[in-house]
Amino acid sequence: MTETAALRTAPLRARAEIDLAALRANVRTLRALAPGAALMAVVKSDGYGHGAVPCARAAVAAGATWLGTATPEEALALRAADGLDDVRIMCWLWTPGGPWREAVEARLDVSVSGMWALREAVAAAREAGAPARVHLKADTGLGRNGCQPGDDWADLVGEALRAEREGLVTITGLWSHFACADEPGHPSIDAQLGQFREMVAYAEQRGARPEVRHIANSPATLTRPDSHLDLVRTGIAIYGISPSPELGSPADFGLRPVMTLAASVALVKRVPGGHGVSYGHRYITPGATTLGLIPVGYADGIPRHASSAGPVLVNGKWRTVAGRIAMDQFVVDLGGEEPAPGTEAVLFGPGDRGEPTAEDWAQAAGTIAYEIVTRIGTRVPRVYVNVAR
Incomplete structure (x- = not known):
């Protein structure tokens, strides 16, 4: 990504002007909508095309305490950037053989949706001599990543708790993701939130003590305060774009496009x-x-x-x-x-x-x-x- 401090009038063929004051204001607006929850600024895909590192720094300056990325490579690049060394950074899109040890050594929070991922995280923790910070992901109805309810969830939770007792992982989060939060009134929203509460309750009854429980994305942050829990994951909204015209325009939510x-x-x-x-x-x-x-x-x-x-x-x-x-x-x-x-x-x-x-x-x-x-x-x-x- 090319960065420049050029002015609007610079003789460039084309330019994408990124207003970091607007981004900071958007973060503050979103924090006010979820005052009881921490805020994660999602900066995956190079900050939704806006530039991950500058946007991450601006979001943190405005009060975001977590950053989120899809891939571990994105997260590792953030951790290496000046000014982001102590921020909590989570990444969730893993494939077998990924940079698990590097993630553990960089103090990243990593998502685990199945046994293979938990085992690779545990092996990386042994190599690194430090526990892996893991968020167990529940598939509450989106049908993408995440662990299915029932026996699969029971097995994953049980194995993670055993690894935690051995000092190899710390279960820092339990989480899920909505399928239709951008469609007001869609019945899946309540169904997923109910399923998530059940899966969280199961894990906690067996001894899990997560730091954060989280399911709310940008549209849920804007419209479903009952889903805010401990942490909201705001992506497109921090860039001042409405998740859906049906929900309202950016101005309706006090947001400004960046x-x-x-x-x-x-x-x-x-x-x-x-x-x-x-x-x-x-x-x-x-x-x-x-x-x-x-x-x-x-x-x-x-x-x-x-x-x-x-x-x-x-x-x-x-x-x-x-x-x-x-x-x-x-x-x-x-x-x-x-x-x-x-x-x-x-x-x-x-x-x-x-x-x-x-x-x-x-x-x-x-x-x-x-x-x-x-x-x-x-x-x-x-x-x-x-x-x-």
């Missing part, structure tokens, strides 16, 4: 009516007009599915992608206007300057805003503003 994606108009030219635009000529100019070339494409993470639909703000007016989005560029019909080359074209941002939002692009591409921000590629420099607290 990323603004912009590019410099590379070319403006006049063309006659009937002129084909981009591959396949899926757009034909309806009359004499001007076309603007925007120098980003699907190699930069601009979704090709948003061809002929993606919105862009140029010179204070919304324009729409004209024809297909190519690997490195796309075109907008400027309707006869002739902005100078180098004029800023804003693909998305908070929306308060009249620009589109990541949600607008998600609607245009038939996806979710999570994907829009996360997929912005490494060719686009991240420009960090409001870095100081």
Whole structure:
């Protein structure tokens, strides 16, 4: 990931401006919504495309006491970063043969969903001469990672408690993940929360004393205070994006989008009516007009599915992608206007300057805003503003 302290006016082909003041404010807002729980800032996938380390530091400065990643490699990179040595860091997506010993030595909290993972964690603890911090994950109905209720859970809990008595693991957490928390009123939400309480009760009755019990993700943090328990895991919400339009807009929750994606108009030219635009000529100019070339494409993470639909703000007016989005560029019909080359074209941002939002692009591409921000590629420099607290 390229980082720069350049200003908005720097002559970059494209840039993703990351407002760390907005991120800090979002974290404080989310903490206020769950005052009885600790807050984990999830910075997986390079901070949902925003930059893991700068966003982690900003989140911790705003009161996050945990950081979360998917892979152990992401977690180890955070632990090695300046200023994050003493923060609790959890990672949950493991495969056999992973860097278990490195995780133990780095004091990471690791997720365990089955016997194979517990055994690898125990073996790593023996090698490292220190206990592994483990969170036992319960599959309460999502059907992805996690241990099934019943005999499988009983066996995992029993084996983990035996390892804990031997000083090889510390059961620091019990956790699960919602399937439909972004769908208000979905019956699975109550069902999963009830199942989780039962599985936690079973583990605690047999002697588990977890530091944290956690199931709430961003949408549950926003809408289900009964699920907050000891820790909330906030991902997309800390970046100021609503987990679902059905739940409300970012502003409805007091959140502000953190990323603004912009590019410099590379070319403006006049063309006659009937002129084909981009591959396949899926757009034909309806009359004499001007076309603007925007120098980003699907190699930069601009979704090709948003061809002929993606919105862009140029010179204070919304324009729409004209024809297909190519690997490195796309075109907008400027309707006869002739902005100078180098004029800023804003693909998305908070929306308060009249620009589109990541949600607008998600609607245009038939996806979710999570994907829009996360997929912005490494060719686009991240420009960090409001870095100081």
